[in-house]
Amino acid sequence: MAVTRSNTTVTKSGKVTKTASRKQGSAKLSAAQERALHAIAIDGTTCLGGRKPAPPSTAGEAYKSGGAWWRDVEQPPAYTSKARSRKRKLEAPTAPDDDLRFLGEAQKQLRGLKVPRKSTRRRETDEILGYLDGMEAPSGERVRHQGIDAGQPPADAYFLSSADARRLLSSNAHINAPVFVAGGANTANIIETDDLRRPIEQILDWLVDPDEKHDVDEAKNGSTSQITTSEIRDRFLHHNGFVDGSQPYNFPDIATPFHSAGVPQFVQTPSCNLLQDVTRYLLDVGPNNICQDGCKGRKANNNKCCSKHFLTTQELCELQIGWRHWQGTVMLAEAGALTLPHLDKWGFGTHISCLEGEIGFAWLSHPTDKQLESVLQKLGKTEGRWLFKVLRPGDAMYMSPGTPHLVFRLPRGKQTLGLAGLAVRRCDFGRWVQLLTLEGEKGEEYDEAFGDVVRGLVTGMEHMLSRVADQHGVAKQYGGKKQLAKIKKALEKLKKLLGMR
Secondary structure, three states: OOEEEEEEEEOOOOOEEEEEEEEEOOOOOOHHHHHHHOOOOOOOOOOOOOOOOOOOOOOOOEEEEOOEEEEOOOOOOOOOHHHHHHHHHHHOOOOOHHHHHHHHHHHHHHHOOOOOOOOHHHHHHHHHHHHHOOOEOOOHHHEEOOOOOOOOOOOOEEEOOHHHHHHHHHOOOOOOOOEEEOOOOOOOOOOOOOOOOOHHHHHHOOOOOOOOEEEEEOOOOOOEEEEEHHHHHHHHHHOOOOOOOOOOOEEEEEEOOOOOOOOOHHHOOHHHEHHHHHHHHHHOOOHHHEEOOOOHHHHOOOOOOOOOOOEEHHHHHHHHHHHHHHOOEEEEEOOOOOEEEEOOHHHOEEEEEEEEOOEEEEEEOOOOHHHHHHHHHOOOOOOOOEEEEEEOOOOEEEEOOOOOEEEEOOOOOOOEEEEEEEEEOHHHHHHHHHHHHHHHHHOOOOOHHHHHHHHHHHHHHHHHHHHHOOOHHHHHHOOOHHHHHHHHHHHHHHHHHHOOO
């Protein structure tokens, strides 16, 4: 194949200029092809239909090799207010027309469903429609494309490259809006891109036990029933579309069966590792540290773990069950499956990747404490600014703890497949404790299993506080020593709620 290679010169200011062209062979490259050779961008993710980031333009040391060039970039450039205004007009348009069409089509198809008036599906459909009718797309001026921008209105959403999202999540800044990354899904060693089969079929190959049971969400007061792997295969591989008027299958949290949880690379940072740090300590426990049922100190403490031991048998079991799902889950759903407004349990942050189909994701922007309580207690429609974004194959996102959200799909669309996982950023330590307390006080789903898990988590949290409080560099990642002192005080309140000594 004939190639034209351009010689380049790098000046002291970092400017790259073309000085000559040397033709190899007879074919001549177009201007666009030449520019592509000089604009190699490395983003660190497997791009499944996402946009390729633009070449770096900030100042830094420049390099050249093999006819291509790149620069080291340490920080984003400073912009004047005038430059910011021009940049917003270019980079922050309103929602794509495809998203708006998806929303309109979802409203039309949900209203056209012919299902019994008093059925569960009619109830949840009417509830979702109540939100979709007043839903908005993130406004252009409140969408961030380069992380946090001081002096701007609170962000509705972040639309970032994987590299920018990683920098944002690695910082100590609190993130109060979802982060979306086109092409940010990580399917390495999970999905074979050159396999002609659908991603859903490839995922089901990992579930080898035909009799393994999985919870199917029926959206009826949060109830679930169980379906075997064999039944899932028969249903999902038999067709890929509309299933008459029956309740569509929705599996939001099948524990990942593969060796990799598919965590997007922009979430794989030490700053996002607080949940893992706490749980590693909790699960590293020996038999002598377990408070058995016959422990006299335990009975004197209202059947809670005594001061001598570490965890009760029940607490350890619930933590092990929880940890299996916290590491990562498969989200598998049929066309038209809906998930009503909720907060993800245990006060965790969440990352979601879309691998097949289209997933309508909506969230309540900057919720107040009263709005959080309304969602937790399911008091009917929670008013506020509900925004939406459609996740398509290859897209990934992260939302901070305490983000009320719902999910909707086209009834006459296709089956959807996603990967999800849970994380807590170190700077969200205090927010985590606050949400666990709120869930314990106001949540309608509080039960003994919840208490067992949270008591275990509190034990791990106290251990982490004792390890980082005196380390200045480490304490800064958690908000500083003053913030750690506030977290310790908040933990005492949570321990009192849980009946812990």
